[in-house]
Amino acid sequence: MNPERRARVALSRLVEPGTASVLAAVQESGAVATWARLREGRRLPGMSAALAEGAAHRAGSCDPDADLRALERCGGRVVCPGDDEWPTDRLIWPGDAVRSAPPVVLYARGPLGLADATARSVAVVGARAATAYGSHVATELGMGLAEAGTTVVSGGAYGIDGAAHVGALRAEGAPTVAVLACGVDVAYPRGHDRLLARIAATGLVLSEVPPGCAPMRSRFLVRNRLIAALSQGTVVVEAALRSGSLSTAARAEELSRPVMAVPGPVTSAASAGCHELLRAGALCVTGARQVLEHVGSSGEDLCETPRGRADPRDHLSAVVRQVLEAVPVRRGAGEASIARTAGVATLVVQQVLPPLVVAGLVERTDGGYRLTALGMARPAAAG
């Protein structure tokens, strides 16, 4: 293997993902030189003595070739900046946009190139302790997005993450990508062993930490920025007030990607975090089409407003509709003429028209009454 790639693998053993000083040094002097420097216990520019000391300590037991063999055993590969499948646009952000730097290296399992798989992609995340409602919505959302050719990116966890992956797999329209906080060969959570295998068989299982690494709690927070970064937008389906998935939303916000939340019953603690997001300005989405509307780059994803919203005609009685149907579109007509057309008494027309004017369906012109744009919006006969 190319020494630079091998050195990036080594670096992922020496420091936790997202360490800015390491990425900067690699970009400045290359991974081989950076690795050598850390191995010798020297500090990188901007790096703390503590971090350098820790890295030097870890360097003693670091064996990138062993990591590469483990990766090969699980069918995985190394993905580096400059590779065809490295999604450059997604994985560049200014140092102060997000608290943690972009990855130095990624580990991937799965048949698809990462850049292709995430060209159209949405993160669907949420609580581990999901309700039946949340799981249902996440599955539907995953399925709807995949059917529309959009990759579902999530964290492979129990609850919402898993339901979103399952929905996407069910649709078979687009791959799904699981970004883990542990090595790509680690089945975590244990009960998602088969799910992760299915994702690796058709989509991608991704991580920043080397094979065999355990999912340290702090790694979840750093991992969440990657889920947000690889996606055009992030949807939170269900989240309690302290749910970790809210940090994914925060990272998406920092990256200027749309943050969306699915509402739920206000009586459900599992939706309280979503409602807080909505109160803080997140976009309210109730299904895949509305999600696509917010992330879609082309007109094809523009979502129609659900039909029939607030149509005042729905509240009209039969006789009022009868009169409304008799009101002309262009040149105004007098009430006697409208009464003849409608087949009702003139007095009825005289009683009915004023409220229709008030409701904005009919307007008065010099020549009499005619329909407004609102009154014309749908053929009155269909009302």
Add this chain to the structure above:
Amino acid sequence: MNPERRARVALSRLVEPGTASVLAAVQESGAVATWARLREGRRLPGMSAALAEGAAHRAGSCDPDADLRALERCGGRVVCPGDDEWPTDRLIWPGDAVRSAPPVVLYARGPLGLADATARSVAVVGARAATAYGSHVATELGMGLAEAGTTVVSGGAYGIDGAAHVGALRAEGAPTVAVLACGVDVAYPRGHDRLLARIAATGLVLSEVPPGCAPMRSRFLVRNRLIAALSQGTVVVEAALRSGSLSTAARAEELSRPVMAVPGPVTSAASAGCHELLRAGALCVTGARQVLEHVGSSGEDLCETPRGRADPRDHLSAVVRQVLEAVPVRRGAGEASIARTAGVATLVVQQVLPPLVVAGLVERTDGGYRLTALGMARPAAAG
């Protein structure tokens, strides 16, 4: 009775509520002159021939004294502009702000003055075909608002309206006001006979149409502007896509009053209208305190963000918290010093600190590591 007041009562028989030309004529030449003019079949400025003809026709059978006697029988009264209880600020709006003009006269039943009753007031409206969820939330909301001394204004209908009134009555903290599309002496809907009587006994039952008038369908739309106008803000609890309560929200929007919506399950058609409102920019509210935050004129109603939102410390393991607690607030400390304070090995501190920096809880200074504002936000010991 003062002839002007009596003439306003007569005018409410001749034309439907909200007719701009009548209000303008009354303001210009008084109600007596306007009534006389309509009785003689003459058009008011800006009035259509049809409307004038209809009014003249109705004038024949108009008997304001009979209406006043009917009003007296049900314990009601006439409320006119200039009366102490007329809520002037609420009932003035520019002619083009809302499709329909402010009222010429109001009919009221109940012990409280209208202006006092609506000084602090919120409209809580929604679908007749409410679900158990919606009814529960509306009752809780009505109760919470009334307990906080805020009047609940609604339409007295089945479903959300009725539940909101019931909740407010239960709290006994502030009155509730039912604004009807029929006469204040008409028990509509029939099944709310006793509810309306209870509202009239402690709060107010209000209408723009004279006693005995039936709730014509078109009158609901015109009535809805009055519900919105009498309230500092409007909350829609549950509404299908075509619910009439969405028109109340539209009128509130036109009057520049806050429009709020309660989310619900996205799988519930009864919440679809609320979600559309949220998508169109309505404020997401999950309870009375959040409603008060949006309509409150003083700091006392400012709502705390639910505690513990997205606190990154909630995801930290015990040992990481131990290290975090040892990180100083002001002057930075080295990792060896932190390790001593925390009572853990220096190597542990070296592994733990970088992710804490990434998570934004700790920052590096020249003197070593110290807590960030976020890290200090809550005593680490309580984490």
